Amino acid sequence: MVNLKFPYAQRMAGLSGSAIRELFAFSAKPGVISFAGGNPGAFALPDAQVAHIASALLRDNGKAILQYGQTEGYPPLRQSLPGYIQDTFAAQVQEDHVLVTTGSMQGLDLLLKTLVNPGDAVLTESPAFLGALQAMSSYQANIVPVNSDDEGIDINHLEEMMRKWRPKLLYIIPTFQNPTGRTLSLNRREQVARLAARYKVVVAEDDPYRSLRYRGQHVATIKSFDEEGWVVLLGSFSKVVSPGLRVGFMAGDAQLMRRCAVCKQCTDVHTANLNQAIVDAYLRDGLLSPHIDRICSQYATLMDTMLSQLKEMPKKRHYTQPEGGLFIFVELEDDVRATDLFRKAVERGVAFVPGEYFYPEGGHHNTLRLNFSNADRPAILRGMEILADSLQQM
Ligand SMILES: Cc1ncc(COP(=O)(O)O)c(C=O)c1O
Incomplete structure (x- = not known):
């Protein structure tokens, strides 16, 4: 060769x-x-449940599902998502705050593509999900690690790094973090939202493990403390339904979501309709819980x-x-x-x-x-x- x-x-x-x-x-x-x-x-x-749902969807609405769809998302799923986000993440969003993505990895990719020029500082808690670090590298971000301890990201260090680097983005996995399994405390979540607003930093709150709680109480999302719109919630159905379906979402400021949709259009046009419709059936028919x-x-x-x-x-x-x-x-x-x-x-x-x-x-x-x-x-x-x-x- x-x-x-x-x-x-x-x-x-x-x-x-x-x-x-x-x-x-x-x-x-x-x-x-x-x-x-x-x-x-x-x-x-x-697998058996998805086979059953998919065949019913194709039987009842096959022509529309097999046609090109909308970049922002399959309309029924987009309508279902605000209620799901309210119930699961206790965050209030409207339909135009939501963009369906091809896995939540794409949500991070679109944020990086929309916001980050080569050399721009991006803060991440450290250690962090390898896929996210790779995505940051692919946009030639200046990756700035922020220390964390058993309660999650260190708030004093975070503020110091925000002041020093004036980053565009903070990447954080607040619940059952990858790789540590740690959960960010309630108090620190509120402080992350406060610092984001003070230093005008977009927060990518990546929360794919939230529903996989085996004991203890749910902790409010960073997004639920976000008054101005700096926080973008990245959600995924990979860990609760199937990673192979590649369905996730991002929820944030409507104007920022529109910019991300423009980037998504030239990335994959839209997430597969059939896969979105399957996830929508899980939400609509009460199958997810x-x-x-x-x-x-x-x-x-x-x-x-x-x-x-x-x-x-x-x-x-x-x-x-x-x-x-x-x-x-x-x-x-x-x-x-x-x-x-x-x-x-x-x-x-x-x-x-x-x-x-x-x-x-x-x-x-x-x-x-x-x-x-x-x-x-x-x-x-x-x-x-x-x-x-x-x-x-x-
Ligand atoms: C923190 C975190 N975010 C995102 C992902 C990828 O999710 P998706 O399959 O929705 O792209 C993973 C997968 O391991 C993850 O651990």
Whole structure:
């Protein structure tokens, strides 16, 4: 094979991702116990129900669904979303504040495309979702990490960074954060909204795990404290219905949403009508809540299984104890490198993601992210036993 030298754009320079792609390719191999991805468990994917809904939709409205649709969203879903957003996120939005997106990742991409020039500062809590960091890199943003602790983003550091960098955007995952599983406290949420208004920073509030709460009380969204319109809520049906349908939404200031819609038009014209109509059926026919209840009770068992195994894990210093979501974050003793543990674990058929990939500033070699949604209870017990044994040997 000839190794052609393609004239790549400068924006590709900051995008590596090869190590992590290899890691995910390995974890998808048959027989591997994967604590690596953020995939819903197979039991959580409602294939039979979706088949039934899709066939009814095509029978009753097939010609319209198979035609081109509107960039802003399939009209029935757009009408359903304000009520869903009110019920689930306690945020009041009107139809023209909502844009349906191809997964919530697209919501972030559109915000970056709309707001960020190369070199502009974008603040992110650190550690943060790798896909979001990659999206920021692809727009050549100056990614500025903000410290976080067990209550979420550090407000004093956030204000210092806003004052210093005058960023255009803050990216934050307030609930059952990826990768840590932490939830931002109520008080800090209010302060994030207040700082955003004071420093005129758009906040991308990425909240795809909110409904996956297994215990404790819901905490009000940052958006619910937003009086002026600086906060854009990014929502997703990936974790509660199906990631393969690629349906999400963004909800924010109407004028900003119109600009994002212009960008979406030249990206993918619109999100697939059939997929939007399927999600709309979940909302309209009251199918979403019982489905979420069902999957949450199973996820809770898996999370508790992993947490109880972590109690016995050698060489750990700290691990998060989430009340929901899909991830637990582990900090090992200072001299243990998670990539060394990864190499050992992989030889024995267990995968996870070393935590260092989630820190834009680097470092944190002694951390790892564990996902518990994609293995059954016996596999979690076995996988955790292998991790403990591998650590013991190090
Ligand atoms: C914090 C966060 N945001 C967004 C996404 C992607 O969501 P979607 O499938 O809706 O694009 C993920 C997926 O892992 C995530 O963890």
